[in-house]
Amino acid sequence: AVVSTQSTGDGNWIASSSADKTVKIWSAEDAKIERTITGHKMGISDVAWSHDSKLLVSSSDDKTLKIWDFSTGKCLKTLKGHGNYVFCCNFNPQSNLIVSGSFDESVRIWDVRNGKCLKTLPAHSDPVSAVNFNRDGSLIVSSSYDGLCRIWDTASGQCLKTLIDDANPPVSFVKFSPNGKYILAATLDNTLYVTNMQNALHRNFFVSS
Numbered sequence: 001a002v003v004s005t006q007s008t009g010d011g012n013w014i015a016s017s018s019a020d021k022t023v024k025i026w027s028a029e030d031a032k033i034e035r036t037i038t039g040h041k042m043g044i045s046d047v048a049w050s051h052d053s054k055l056l057v058s059s060s061d062d063k064t065l066k067i068w069d070f071s072t073g074k075c076l077k078t079l080k081g082h083g084n085y086v087f088c089c090n091f092n093p094q095s096n097l098i099v100s101g102s103f104d105e106s107v108r109i110w111d112v113r114n115g116k117c118l119k120t121l122p123a124h125s126d127p128v129s130a131v132n133f134n135r136d137g138s139l140i141v142s143s144s145y146d147g148l149c150r151i152w153d154t155a156s157g158q159c160l161k162t163l164i165d166d167a168n169p170p171v172s173f174v175k176f177s178p179n180g181k182y183i184l185a186a187t188l189d190n191t192l193y194v195t196n197m198q199n200a201l202h203r204n205f206f207v208s209s
Helices: 197-202
Strands: 002-007 013-018 022-027 033-038 044-049 055-060 064-069 075-080 086-091 097-102 107-111 117-121 128-133 139-144 148-153 159-164 171-176 182-187 191-196
Touching: 013 044, 022 044, 055 086, 064 086, 064 097, 086 128, 097 128, 097 139, 107 139, 139 171, 148 171, 148 182, 182 197, 191 197
Parallel strands: 002 044, 044 086, 128 171
Antiparallel strands: 002 013, 013 022, 022 033, 044 055, 055 064, 064 075, 086 097, 097 107, 107 117, 128 139, 139 148, 148 159, 171 182, 182 191
């Protein structure tokens, strides 16, 4: 089963991750498989491109992330540290950092160059379902089945705000808008929430500290 897909910024290539332990690279023009990447020991939950489309990162149930060279399909780094399935991952816009979220309830920030974990954030009380950088990479947003979305300062690792809904349904996905002014969150009660970042950070508007 295909679990996740992401296209390059120019739209020429699509990466898919699968429970069969592979990442496949597809040509968007003719829908043909360009490359099949293998190396994980268990299913792959998520895959993401670097912003220059030269690298990919994959997150797996084998508790690791792997950084891949797109041109060769070779694994450049294996990122170890999570204590449970790694469910989600993303590059920052500068492509020098990776953020990951796990069933171990933590968010980790990694150095792309050396593969080391720079920060471990005790983010949530249930599995982390999504992680995303804002447009300049200064902020991270995470979501969890605990019903919370949290905004983090990338440099310090400090939690700046916790977004919460009265009903507190599990949050399955969260992402910054391209302009960084809004946060979109999806919950398992079939609802989409759009939060204005200015309100989220500076006023208690449908959020709590």
